[in-house]
Amino acid sequence: DTExxxxxxxxxxxxxxKKSLKCEQHMGHRAMYWYKxxxxxxxxxxxxxxxxxxxxxxxxxxRFSPECPNSSLLNLHLHALQPEDSALYLCASSVTGGPxxxxxxxxxxxTRLTVV
Amino acid sequence: KQEVTQIPAALSVPEGENLVLNCxxxxxxxxxLQWFRQDPGKGLTSLLLIQSSQRExxxxxxxxxxxxxxxxxxxxxxxxxxxxxxxxxxxxxxxxTYKYIFGTGTRLKVLA
Numbered sequence: 031d032t033e034x035x036x037x038x039x040x041x042x043x044x045x046x047x048k049k050s051l052k053c054e055q056h057m058g059h060r061a062m063y064w065y066k067x068x069x070x071x072x073x074x075x076x077x078x079x080x081x082x083x084x085x086x087x088x089x090x091x092x093r094f095s096p097e098c099p100n101s102s103l104l105n106l107h108l109h110a111l112q113p114e115d116s117a118l119y120l121c122a123s124s125v126t127g128g129p130x131x132x133x134x135x136x137x138x139x140x141t142r143l144t145v146v
Numbered sequence: 147k148q149e150v151t152q153i154p155a156a157l158s159v160p161e162g163e164n165l166v167l168n169c170x171x172x173x174x175x176x177x178x179l180q181w182f183r184q185d186p187g188k189g190l191t192s193l194l195l196i197q198s199s200q201r202e203x204x205x206x207x208x209x210x211x212x213x214x215x216x217x218x219x220x221x222x223x224x225x226x227x228x229x230x231x232x233x234x235x236x237x238x239x240x241x242x243t244y245k246y247i248f249g250t251g252t253r254l255k256v257l258a
Contacts, residue, residue, distance in 0.1 A: 034189075036189075061244055063244075072249060072251055073248050074248075075245055078245070085244060086243075122190075122246070133239055134178075134180060134192060135237070135239075136192060137191075139188055140187075
């Protein structure tokens with residue numbers, strides 16, 4: 031099973047709403063990532079978790095709050111978002127980052143987020 | 147800071163052509179380079195992974211090469227098909243980090 035599953039596939043939320051994106055993998059990977067992708071642009075890294083601990087935060091606004099409750103799950107909690115936060119949010123996982131040979135990254139199908 | 151560039155930005159070819167997509171990166175200190183395919187509005191599908199110690203990888207009609215010293219990788223697609231139409235992205239994993247940095251992408255259209 032080389033699958034990263036993201037839910038929901040689509041989400042429309044108001045600027046005062048609180049919502050969460052969910053990502054799940056059962057490959058035993060210990061590194062998990064959140065990326066944001068705007069239309070016709072490459073994905074941009076937001077957060078990296080390694081062994082359930084936050085290792086990288088790419089200066090993401092606090093209205094985005096990641097959480098890694100266990101080694102298979104990654105959440106992204108959303109609160110008070112702006113319309114410019116509308117994008118495709120991608121989750122990825124890899125065995126681990128760093129000096130390990132097999133660091134192939136596997137991506138989910140993404141959540142299309144629209145903030146109104 | 148690692149920067150990754152892909153040329154061309156867009157490419158339209160007739161079915162059956164062999165084609166080459168290019169990826170350049172500024173910092174040669176990488177663990178690996180990965181090529182992805184992305185269909186419109188969808189996630190990323192991994193095509194090929196090349197470790198920093200390798201020169202090339204092959205999968206079916208796809209062949210990817212890596213010249214780390216010059217900061218370049220190419221993706222060769224043989225006998226292109228309309229189903230190959232998608233955006234192709236390269237990503238590098240820089241040494242000492244967990245950061246996969248993506249290139250700007252090449253939008254490929256293969257005409258039947």
